[in-house]
Amino acid sequence: MPDTSSIEHSGTSHKWTGGAQAHHFRGSLGRFATGVAIVAFDGPSGRHGITVNSFISVSLEPPLVLVSIARTARAHNELAGRPFSVNILGAEQKALALHFAGRPGLQPEWVEGPTAPRLARPLAYFVCTPWAAYDGGDHTLYVGEVVDFNHRPGDALAFQGGRFTTIPESELGVEDLL
Numbered sequence: 001m002p003d004t005s006s007i008e009h010s011g012t013s014h015k016w017t018g019g020a021q022a023h024h025f026r027g028s029l030g031r032f033a034t035g036v037a038i039v040a041f042d043g044p045s046g047r048h049g050i051t052v053n054s055f056i057s058v059s060l061e062p063p064l065v066l067v068s069i070a071r072t073a074r075a076h077n078e079l080a081g082r083p084f085s086v087n088i089l090g091a092e093q094k095a096l097a098l099h100f101a102g103r104p105g106l107q108p109e110w111v112e113g114p115t116a117p118r119l120a121r122p123l124a125y126f127v128c129t130p131w132a133a134y135d136g137g138d139h140t141l142y143v144g145e146v147v148d149f150n151h152r153p154g155d156a157l158a159f160q161g162g163r164f165t166t167i168p169e170s171e172l173g174v175e176d177l178l
């Protein structure tokens, strides 16, 4: 087993001392590899999409998922109490991630739905009705109850260390590992 005490007590460990370490904090968080998703919904000011990597599954029964949205994001206030979709991106959909992260340059293809709009051909999607919202400091944790979902085969778009990368689809299904 690795000796984690050396991490906690070495000169490279960092305690929170304020804004000066925010950059280092983000860099440390960025070592956690994630997928990339677009949260989409219709609000009073129109259609919104925002790129997130803060998506997590929360509960199977009832089926709940969570996204963490910055209070400074234009979509933040309008998402409160509204249905939304979470669109998990495939490896070939990096342009969509950039488009919805403040670098518009596409005409995204939408699929209209009775609950919330979603993007065409994501790797997976979850359409949600609002379940709860929790204070998350400078973010709000929006939890949605999944009312529709699906997925397709394909490689996943991933984000690690501030860079986009690809996670190849496993050649083995989970049933082969049991």
Ligand SMILES: Cc1cc2nc3c(=O)[nH]c(=O)nc-3n(C[C@H](O)[C@H](O)[C@H](O)COP(=O)(O)O)c2cc1C
Pocket (backbone or CB within 6 Å): 036, 050, 051, 052, 053, 054, 055, 068, 069, 070, 071, 072, 073, 074, 075, 097, 100, 101, 102, 103, 159
């Ligand atoms: C890979 C990636 C992941 C991101 N994850 C989040 C996230 O989880 N929550 C969030 O609020 N913003 C996240 N952002 C930043 C928003 O996508 C970005 O600030 C967006 O432009 C905010 O929308 P606005 O420009 O309409 O305010 C992420 C950006 C990228 C590129």
